[in-house]
Amino acid sequence: MIFLTEYANMSNTIADILTSLEKAISTEIVSAKERADNAELALSSLRDGLVKLVGPIANDDQKAEVGKVEPTKSRSAKPSSSELIHYLDENWKSASELRETLGEAGIWPAEGTVYNWFRRLAIEHSTRIESTSKPERWRLITPMSEPRKRKRLPVSRKSQSTKSAAQTSRLITAVMKRPPSKNVINDNQFASDITPMIAGPGFELHQGDCLEVMRKLPSCSVDMVFTSPPYNLGSSSGGGLTTGRNSLWPNSALAKGYASYDDARDPEEYVEWQRNVLSECWRLLRDDGAIFYNHKPRVQKGVLQTPLDLNPDLPVRQIIIWNRNQGFNFNRSFFLPCHEWVVVFAKPAFRLRAGGCAAKDVWTFGPERHNPHPAPFPIELPRRAIENTNARVILDPFAGSGTTGLAALECGRQFVGIDLDAGYLETAAARINDNLTQQAA
Ligand SMILES: C[S@@+](CC[C@H](N)C(=O)[O-])C[C@H]1O[C@@H](n2cnc3c(N)ncnc32)[C@H](O)[C@@H]1O
Missing domain, CATH: 3.40.50.150 (Vaccinia Virus protein VP39)
Structure with missing residues (x-):
């Protein structure tokens, strides 16, 4: 009987320890994710600022100069989210265009894989990446960029509407x-x-x-x-x-x-x-x-x-x-x-x-x-x-x-x-x- 009570106490203690561990680990994961997101945002903002300072980036050498993250060279490895984000800019890009850019960096995934990478990226970073369907394309929303223009009803800059x-x-x-x-x-x-x-x-x-x-x-x-x-x-x-x-x-x-x-x-x-x-x-x-x-x-x-x-x-x-x-x-x-x-x-x-x-x-x-x-x-x-x-x-x-x-x-x-x-x-x-x-x- 004493043995059973001790056993029950012990398993309760183990369960408590496991719960605390679980809580501590999930808190750690959440705050690590937040830190990563913030770092990514700050890096991207820095990059945008530098691009504004030195003008549009024309080639890879200049990109490297303004702090662009070096792409992963491996053929098989999936680039990290922050690397993938740097393949986007304010212009719409399709999966095949992105695949070509990835190819220039020595990464040759199938086009479907590129779709999946950028779809997921857009979901994970919905406040940073805009997407369209039919055709599926992605672009970066930078803090400095204009909001997406609605073609149907442009807002006038004058007091009178530009619509007829x-x-x-x-x-x-x-x-x-x-x-x-x-x-x-x-x-x-x-x-x-x-x-x-x-x-x-x-x-x-x-x-x-x-x-x-x-x-x-x-x-x-x-x-x-x-x-x-x-x-x-x-x-x-x-x-x-x-x-x-x-x-x-x-x-x-x-x-x-x-x-x-x-x-x-x-x-x-x-x-x-x-x-x-x-x-x-x-x-x-x-x-x-x-x-x-x-x-x-x-x-x-x-x-x-x-x-x-x-x-x-x-x-x-x-x-x-x-x-x-x-x-x-x-x-x-x-x-x-x-x-x-x-x-x-x-x-x-x-x-x-x-x-x-x-x-x-x-x-x-x-x-x-x-x-x-x-x-x-x-x-x-x-x-x-x-x-x-x-x-x-x-x-x-x-x-x-x-x-x-x-x-x-x-x-x-x-x-x-x-x-x-x-x-x-x-x-x-x-x-x-x-x-x-x-x-x-
Ligand atoms: C912060 S925006 C409101 C945006 C709105 N909540 C929305 O979601 O679209 C302020 C608005 O006040 C308008 N505004 C400025 N002066 C005004 C005035 N004297 N009388 C009425 N509207 C005015 C501007 O044209 C502008 O659209």
Whole structure:
């Protein structure tokens, strides 16, 4: 009997040791993977920086000079992920093109093997590699590269859309003629006296300055505001995206501001503007509504500025951290900035839907990539907020490409969007149209 008890105790101890070992090893594996990913990202970023400095790499000698990883010479060995990544650049490459490049380095896998290597690589590094099917091709998304252009609806750089009036009116008619989606609240929860630029089942898009448009909307008419304003990045003391001659990131999509707005106000004027916008949003909110305000803290000349500086004395319910999980401001002066805030300003009766609090207050989504707008947020961000409340009408006064609208309609809610730029609103309408088509299919 004593022997059996001892045996049981011993096997429990062994099981405990094994569990602890297992935990320690898996923690080690996860952090090693993270370290490898970060090293790979930093190396690639360094390479991009050097390429920018010395110009395009024309041949292998120059590649070696700018720190390109030497390819594996063996015929049979599969190159490591970081080696494979360096066979990609910003141009689309097919498996046969990649096979030729690999061949130049003395590696001759079958074409199917090359497909498999790059397919897997694209899955493993989805934030770094873009892929297309039919024909299957891959390319690198570098922090400096432009987001993929949508052929169908180019965003204008002028305030007027580059699309012809006929094209725009065809799009508007297509959207307006749609029957209400079964998903969207059918009885109109929102009624304004002003005519939108584009409207369809469950949504209105207004073109103009958001303060001017909002002032024409009735008080207590929306349940939620979800928005991300321009960040005033053109007015920066460094560490941001300054415009013009001082530009740190001249090729960044936002280096020249937005299509109809330069994003470079005098800092005090910017604070005043945002306080006015938030006050106006507050007036439009019903008594159980909330504003979800996406912005980010910044340090300017040693002084921390936070989105709370823009608060016109509204009650703050909480701050949600959006962990973008990546950034591009690689700098030895500070750890890579990777997060933004979503400040929730809520009226006293605002409540989440039952069980909504389980969504927690740190939301991890990578940035949006496939959008012609220069500063879109990913759809997951507004969707996480909307799906966890019972809000029926959602307003975005800085609607851009209409991401909040897509999320609202997907969740069966109504949407009112405002933007200064007509071209962005056309993109928004096209995205909504595509989305409704998919929902109907
Ligand atoms: C950060 S972007 C919003 C992007 C949007 N969340 C998306 O996912 O596409 C800010 C937007 O504010 C718009 N904007 C700038 N000034 C404005 C104003 N006074 N009134 C309305 N919109 C304005 C810009 O045109 C830009 O599209």
